[in-house]
Structure formats: C-alpha cells, structure tokens
Amino acid sequence: MKPPLLLIGQGSNDDAYAAEFGRFVHRLRCRLDHTAVDVSGGYLERSTPRLSDSVSSLMARGHHRLVALPLSLSRVGEEFPAAMALEQQRHPTLMYDYGRPLGPDPRVLALLADRLAEAAAEMSRPRPLELVGARPRLRAVDAPAADDVPGHVEPGETAVVLVGEGSTDAAANAEVHRVSRLFWETHAYDYMTVETAFVSVTPPGVPGGLERCRRLGAKRVIVVPYLLFAGGLLERVWAQALAYGAGHPDLDIRCAEVIGDCETLADVVIDRYEEALQLVH
Structure with missing residues (x-):
C-alpha cells in the first residue's frame, strides 16, 4: 500500500481560500481513489483542520509513513520542516518524505x-x-x-x-x-x-x-x-x-484570476507525490 499524501497549507482567516483548499483536497482524493492512496490536508495556523489533527487522524488509521507536500508555489520557509519535526516528536513512529513545491513547473x-x-x-x-x-x-x-x-x-x-x-x-x-x-x-x-x-x-x-x-x-x-x-x-x-x-x-x-482548483494543478501535485516516493527507493 502506498503511503498517504498530506497536503500542508499555511493557513488563512479567509473562508474563500479555505473552501478552495478543501475542494482541491477532495479532487485529489477522487483522483487517487483507484490507487487506494489516502489524501489529507492540514494547516500550519489559523485554519482548520490543523496539521497536528490531520497527522493524528492518519496515524490512528494505521499510517506511520506519509508524503508531506507543502501546497506552495515557491520555496518553503523553516516553519514547514519545523512543524513536521514537531509531529515526529509527538508520534515517534512517524516517518515522512517531502514533496517539492509546485512552481515553476x-x-x-x-x-x-x-x-x-x-x-x-x-x-x-x-x-x-x-x-x-x-x-x-x-x-x-x-x-x-x-x-x-x-x-x-x-x-x-x-x-x-x-x-x-x-x-x-x-x-x-x-x-x-x-x-x-x-x-x-x-x-x-x-x-x-x-x-x-x-x-x-x-x-x-x-x-x-x-x-x-x-x-x-x-x-x-x-x-x-x-x-x-x-x-x-x-x-x-x-x-x-x-x-x-x-x-x-x-x-x-x-x-486575471488565480490558478485555482483544477485538474492540471492536481496533475502537478500527483507527480510531486510520485517523485517523492521514487527518491526513497
């Protein structure tokens, strides 16, 4: 069984952003359903579900290894690795691999x-x-x-x-x-x-x-x-x-409008996920 995909968002107080993030997570669940890959999403701050809750939920479902992908177009700051390191302290059996940011694909x-x-x-x-x-x-x-x-x-x-x-x-x-x-x-x-x-x-x-x-x-x-x-x-x-x-x-x-929740963006995320899996083999 492939490890789950955990999408990490920075978090926002804006309902529109949170709603589109949620729709995109749902799109990826549908896209990866045939491969039995569990897909979850969590925020570092401000929004729910928080990253800690999403990790705890995955661990409770028996997943001890996952691919963490910051949903970001540019290089991520130290807060993303620090957040995952904290989760590893909370869950000593947790192992994770990082996926690359999405841009400039x-x-x-x-x-x-x-x-x-x-x-x-x-x-x-x-x-x-x-x-x-x-x-x-x-x-x-x-x-x-x-x-x-x-x-x-x-x-x-x-x-x-x-x-x-x-x-x-x-x-x-x-x-x-x-x-x-x-x-x-x-x-x-x-x-x-x-x-x-x-x-x-x-x-x-x-x-x-x-x-x-x-x-x-x-x-x-x-x-x-x-x-x-x-x-x-x-x-x-x-x-x-x-x-x-x-x-x-x-x-x-x-x-113009933002990139938005779409199939092409999902293609990029799935490729980043598969790439992260290949790097550990």
Missing part, C-alpha cells in the same frame, strides 16, 4: 498563460470592480458604456505584472522574479514586458509594478496573480490595482 506556467489569455479575451467585455464593505472585498459593477471601452491595443503595447505573495526570504522573492522571466520567454513573449511585484512584505508592490509598466509606455496592463487560490491575498492584489488605476485613468488595467 511548466504546467503551472501554462496555467498562468491560461489566466492571462482569459483576462485578455475579456477586453471587449470589461468588468470593472469596486470595493465593498469594510474589508477589501471586490464585486463586479455595471460595465461602462460602449464609448468608454478602450480601443484596440496590440500585445506589444500591453504589459504584464506577475504578483507573488512576498516573503522575508530573499531566495523566495528571487524565485518569483525567475518565474516572471520564464513566463515572459515561454508564454508571454508577444507582450511588452513581464514585471514582478509582490502583495506585501517586500517591494515592489502592485502599484510599483504598474508604475514601471506605465513609464515603459504600456497602454494596457494585465495583473496576473502568482497565487494558488482565491481569498484575501487576491483581494489585496485587486484592491491595490484598483487604487492605482483610480489615479491613472488613462492606463487600462485588468486583473
């Missing part, structure tokens, strides 16, 4: 290209956004009149801002810059540029990325979140883009 880059294409295809049907309520939650508002729709803009006049989460780990931030370059050369080569920005912690922020594109002469900018699931981080990306756009009405700014 070529299939992840292809998913980003899909999100970019979807945002670009909606140029003729713009969906403006406005802030709603006390939180920076966004909703669609009525589209502008036809006269207000921006005219045709060539890809060479359109820039892309790839937005990562941001980290205190310089290597993790450098990896996002690397992904931007890979994405530009492999999927977005028709566009003027692919610039890098971050939601928080480290510069440049989303406004800084947009400003650089404007100074390079872009007439249109598409913001592509380098994020797995919807939630608070995505809303902050959109809110920052919206705030910048309010002060620069001549620049057409569009926001």
Whole structure:
C-alpha cells in the first residue's frame, strides 16, 4: 500500500481560500481513489483542520509513513520542516518524505498563460470592480458604456505584472522574479514586458509594478496573480490595482484570476507525490 499524501497549507482567516483548499483536497482524493492512496490536508495556523489533527487522524488509521507536500508555489520557509519535526516528536513512529513545491513547473506556467489569455479575451467585455464593505472585498459593477471601452491595443503595447505573495526570504522573492522571466520567454513573449511585484512584505508592490509598466509606455496592463487560490491575498492584489488605476485613468488595467482548483494543478501535485516516493527507493 502506498503511503498517504498530506497536503500542508499555511493557513488563512479567509473562508474563500479555505473552501478552495478543501475542494482541491477532495479532487485529489477522487483522483487517487483507484490507487487506494489516502489524501489529507492540514494547516500550519489559523485554519482548520490543523496539521497536528490531520497527522493524528492518519496515524490512528494505521499510517506511520506519509508524503508531506507543502501546497506552495515557491520555496518553503523553516516553519514547514519545523512543524513536521514537531509531529515526529509527538508520534515517534512517524516517518515522512517531502514533496517539492509546485512552481515553476511548466504546467503551472501554462496555467498562468491560461489566466492571462482569459483576462485578455475579456477586453471587449470589461468588468470593472469596486470595493465593498469594510474589508477589501471586490464585486463586479455595471460595465461602462460602449464609448468608454478602450480601443484596440496590440500585445506589444500591453504589459504584464506577475504578483507573488512576498516573503522575508530573499531566495523566495528571487524565485518569483525567475518565474516572471520564464513566463515572459515561454508564454508571454508577444507582450511588452513581464514585471514582478509582490502583495506585501517586500517591494515592489502592485502599484510599483504598474508604475514601471506605465513609464515603459504600456497602454494596457494585465495583473496576473502568482497565487494558488482565491481569498484575501487576491483581494489585496485587486484592491491595490484598483487604487492605482483610480489615479491613472488613462492606463487600462485588468486583473486575471488565480490558478485555482483544477485538474492540471492536481496533475502537478500527483507527480510531486510520485517523485517523492521514487527518491526513497
């Protein structure tokens, strides 16, 4: 019998993120059901189920070896190994192998290209956004009149801002810059540029990325979140883009969706799982 797959999330107070994480865990259970692989998910903090509860549940079902896979696009911090080491102290018979983070797998880059294409295809049907309520939650508002729709803009006049989460780990931030370059050369080569920005912690922020594109002469900018699931981080990306756009009405700014729960992402996770198993044989 193959060991179970344990997906580890950072954790979020946002219900939308937790719901999509849960749907993705369910998708993987369905995908791996024919191989009798048990799939579980747990968070390091803030959300439930906690990692400790998920590990305890797997141990109670007789699993003493598992594959732990941080559900992350970039390199993980020390909190993930520390959390698993703590679980091993709690359960001395526990053995585990690590799976690699998901990015920048070529299939992840292809998913980003899909999100970019979807945002670009909606140029003729713009969906403006406005802030709603006390939180920076966004909703669609009525589209502008036809006269207000921006005219045709060539890809060479359109820039892309790839937005990562941001980290205190310089290597993790450098990896996002690397992904931007890979994405530009492999999927977005028709566009003027692919610039890098971050939601928080480290510069440049989303406004800084947009400003650089404007100074390079872009007439249109598409913001592509380098994020797995919807939630608070995505809303902050959109809110920052919206705030910048309010002060620069001549620049057409569009926001793409996150990668999201999908079959291709499940393919990447399953390959990481199988890879981890091969490394120990």
